[in-house]
Amino acid sequence: MLVRFISAALMGWTLVEFLLYWVISNHNQQPLETMPCVMKSLPFLTGVIMLIKSRALAAWISDKLDL
Numbered sequence: 541m542l543v544r545f546i547s548a549a550l551m552g553w554t555l556v557e558f559l560l561y562w563v564i565s566n567h568n569q570q571p572l573e574t575m576p577c578v579m580k581s582l583p584f585l586t587g588v589i590m591l592i593k594s595r596a597l598a599a600w601i602s603d604k605l606d607l
Contacts, residue, residue: 543594550587
């Protein structure tokens, strides 16, 4: 459950960051640049991968903590 929460938090954080970047660029009347958008999308992709692999990731963390 914690792994799913963290992945959802990463995806939500990325969406908020994109929204703020878009608002700031509109306020400054500047176009959106490609590289900052790509860099800001990395946490979203990490969250999606974590959500897909959540069961295996949770089992791996559980095995590491059961030493």
